[in-house]
Amino acid sequence: MSEAPTAIRYLMELGASFDPGAHEGVALTREGGHSHRRIVHAGGDQSGAEVQRTLDESVRLAGVQVVEKAFGIDLVIGHTKSGVRAVAGVKVAILDSNGGVESVGIVYAPAVIVATGGYGQVYASTSNPPAVTGDGIALALRAGVAASDLEFIQFHPTVLWVGSEATGQQALISEAVRGEGAILLDAAGGRVMAGVHPQEDLAPRDVVAAAISRRMAEAPAGVDDHVYLDARRIENFEERFPSITASCRNVGIDPVTELIPVSPAAHYVCGGVKATLDGTTSLQGLFVVGEAACTGVHGANRLASNSLTEGVVAGTRVGRALSWSLPEIVEPQEVEADGALIDSYHRAALRNAMSKYVGVLRTPDGLEAASAILRTLADNASAAVVPTRKAFEATNMLTIATAVVAAAKARTESRGCHRRTDFAEPLAAWERHLMCRIVDGRVEVD
Incomplete structure (x- = not known):
């Protein structure tokens, strides 16, 4: 975190425009778990988009070749002259406009950086965009690289609720709204966070998400699938939160004058491929940064806005290191044959199982039920399935979901954003990381 200010200043040098403060410098806000205002923001509530715009523009200006409509299927492995197992490249599918495979080839490279994000799309409701299906993590697992802490999935407490049947990406109602004074109410008008935590509505995300889940289970006023965010006291809401205002009004809600219906949804994964902050992994030449890395x-529970910070800092470190020295080029010796895939229509069953049984509050019976459903889906894998982007993604989602459930079953305690009803407290014996690996095609946890 000590490198964060430098990384943010570097973004500004590249052209990122953060909102100015009232007197000088940039404006700062605070979010869940924060005791001080320390978060820069852009366009009110469009910080991520501004960072992405800046980086995209920098790549374009640098003349970097970008191959669009391409999907990384598997890592290609080789050995160095001294016999060390190392990355030799990536097996890539070029896709047509419908997600079908036009061709498959190998991109040879001494260094491969995985920056594919997390796996929020394994859940029926998530704040993540459609492409966040755990592809990079699954790719690394299949190459024999360990992933850590996969059971720690952060559910954002306040995702816009648009109906009990809604699936896929839902609009995020930023924690900054509560940072500016909004409060959570149940359908009967009761304060959700009163007496739950000293910081009440600005408690850490896992605390707020669990409190909302428990309150919904009580079904106040007969409502068991959402609560409300009251932001009506915030002055200049439309100016401060233009994207949130637009998202709400798109579904017929005016956040300036009305309560905003919200519920928890999968948002961020604290686990990922085991890596250092320099991006290095146990496989020479493989680097992993951002949400794909652990x-x-x-x-066990990320503080709000630390994800963008980590991504920028770690990405800068990796880029700097590789600009000075690339790993040894190796000859490819291990090119996996096309494996079995599952049909994309199985995604719905997978997502529903994960949301129902592996959500904010987890039970032993629920985890067993999820395991059984995932095993049934795995039995449907076949080399005869037509390779498409959605089939690749569905197969990766199954790999990730299986590992998540295995880790959640193994960790018999509650810690951070992993909460089990049968083990309600953290235990000293579990102050350690769980590692997931694929061995002989099966997920193993240790």
Whole structure:
């Protein structure tokens, strides 16, 4: 975190425009778990988009070749002259406009950086965009690289609720709204966070998400699938939160004058491929950064806005290191044959099982039920399935979901954003990381 200010200043040098403060410098806000205002923001509530715009523009200006409509299927492995197993490249599918496979080839490279994000799309409701299906993590697992802390999935407490049947990406109602004074109410008008935590509505995300889940289970006023965010006291809401205002009004809600219906949804994964903050992994030449990596920075529960910070800092470190020296080029010796895939229509069953049984509050019976459903889906895998983007994604989602459930079953305690009803407290014996690996085609946890 000590490198964060430098990384943010570097983004500004590249052209990122953050909202100015009232007097000088940039404006700062606070979010869940924060005791001080320390978060820069852009366009009110469009910080991520501004960072992405800046980086995209920098890549374009640098003349970097970008191959669009391409999907990384598997890592290609080789050995160095001294016999060390190392990355030799990536097996890539070029896709047509409908997601079908036009061709498959190998991109040879001494260094491969995985920056594919998390796996929020394994859940029926998520704040993540459609492409966040765990592809990079699954790719690394299949190459024999360990992933850590996969059971720690952060559910954002306040995702816009648009109906009990809604699936896929839902609009995020930023924690900054509560940072500016909004409060959570149940359908009967009761304060959700009163008496739950000293910081009440600005408690850490796992605390707020669990409190909302428990309150929904009580079904106040007969409502068991959402609560409300009251932001009506915030002055200049439309100016401060233009994207949130637009998202609400798109579904017929005016956040300036009305309560905003919200519920928890999968948002961020604290686990990922085991890596250092420099991006290095146990496989020479493979680097992993951002949400796809597990560096230990976030522990069992990430503080709000630390994800963008980690991504920028770690990405800068990796880029700097590789600009000075690339790993040894190796000859490819292991090119996996096309494996079995599952049909994309199985995604719905997978997502529903994960949301129902592996959500904010987890039970032993629920985890067993999820395991059984995932095993049935795995039995449907076949080499005869037509390879498409959605089939690749569905297969990766199954790999990730299986590992998540295995880790959640193994960790018999509650810690951070992993909460089990049968083990309600953290235990000293579990102050350690769980590692997931694929061995002989099966997920193993240790």
